[in-house]
Amino acid sequence: LVCFYGACGNLDMAYKVFLSIQSKDVVSWNSMIAASVQRGCPDTALELFQAMDAENVKPNEVTLVCALSACAQLGAIDLGRWIHIYINKRGFKLDCYLSTALLYMYAKCGDLERALEVFHSVKRKDVFAWSAMIAGLAMHGHGKAAIDTFYRMQEAGVKPNAVTFINLLSACSHMGLVEEARLFFRQMLPVHGIEPQAQHYSCMVDVLGRAGYFDEVMDLIKMSMPHTAFVWSSLLGACWIHGNVDLAEVAFSRLIELEPRNDGAYVMLSNVYAKSGKWDKVSELRKLMRVSGLKKEQGYSSIEVHGTIHEFVVADNSHPMSTKIYSKLEEIALELKAEGYVPDKNQLLLIVEDEHMKEQALYLHSEKLAIVFGLLSLATSQPIRIMKNLRICGDCHSFAKAISKLYKREILVRDRYRFHRFKDGCCSCMDYW
Ligand SMILES: [Zn+2]
Ligand SMILES: [Zn+2]
Known part of the structure; x- marks a missing residue:
């Protein structure tokens, strides 16, 4: 029940149910902590964490991993650090699973140095640890280091999976490493036995589109069937960078076919129009958004x-x-x-x-x-x-x-x-x- 209310976003109800439980075991604590952090109340989560400790209920790995991944989402690095200290103090074994959650938390919260430290401390790294590190380097714009990590992963005899390639290709896309991206993408199936999926295609559309290779992008899109919203929104983004109005309109209409209520698509196209000074088109689009009752996602x-x-x-x-x-x-x-x-x-x-x-x-x-x-x-x-x-x-x-x-x-x-x-x-x- 705690889980249920937590997932519905009804934190008060979840808490009421939680309090009514006579003898709370680690599972009920886990559910409540997860619900609190997911609902953006890391303070509550931290208090629960300490209360759990005070009541002599030992958190397990699931508790810690769940709390860490929530910290990562929220960018709550203070709470994340506190959990790290807790792990050490309580003598938890920093295995691959826990270390991966920890390094990902540090990377997502902006402390790449600490993420690398945790990564290097892991003795036998599995594919998840390697992939998380590649993702961390990618989001901080260290494309070359991400690629290097990918090579070291292979030297260590760990086989990459589909997620590894998403992270690797997005590393290329963040730094505009077109040649490298082409190479990795081409090798996916023949060398690694991984069939490129929608997300890989959309990474490629992103890399090539940003660099302005629109013909190659269109060929790639023809190859990737069925088309997903991902691919078209990547193309729309690339069109914005290069002010390619014609192609942007194509991408927009395909995207809207798939996701009629995609407010981001409207905003993106209106950005493309604005960039090329087509203000009449911008206001037309605004009107269309108003009529269809769409609102731009609130930025915060x-x-x-x-x-x-x-x-x-x-x-x-x-x-x-x-x-x-x-x-x-x-x-x-x-x-x-x-x-x-x-x-x-x-x-x-x-x-x-x-x-x-x-x-x-x-x-x-x-x-x-x-x-x-x-x-x-x-x-x-x-x-x-x-x-x-x-x-x-x-x-x-x-x-x-x-x-x-x-x-x-x-x-x-x-x-x-x-x-x-x-x-x-x-x-x-x-x-x-
Ligand atoms: Zn910047
Ligand atoms: Zn701004």
């Missing part, structure tokens, strides 16, 4: 400060420190202007007539609010880690670069696709994302 950014997750939406006023955040933001805006930073108004989806309003709207993006909150709340030695549910926009990207230089702060942003590590005015993605 979160940041963990002293073990608590703070979440911001665009133009957020709900945070207790809002006033401070906005006055700091104004101060920064002036400083940046003096440094010659120009807000990139092309990043605005809405057609705002007034030029001044455009600038205002850009400054309200959730990741900027979260970054400023981080500046105000964290010690200067601590990196500012932001988790964003959507792709970071170009203006917020430039903003983060400028802040990293101006305030000498390291800023990490995990967006829907990858990590951006901003330092001294540069980003680890080399502006390729």
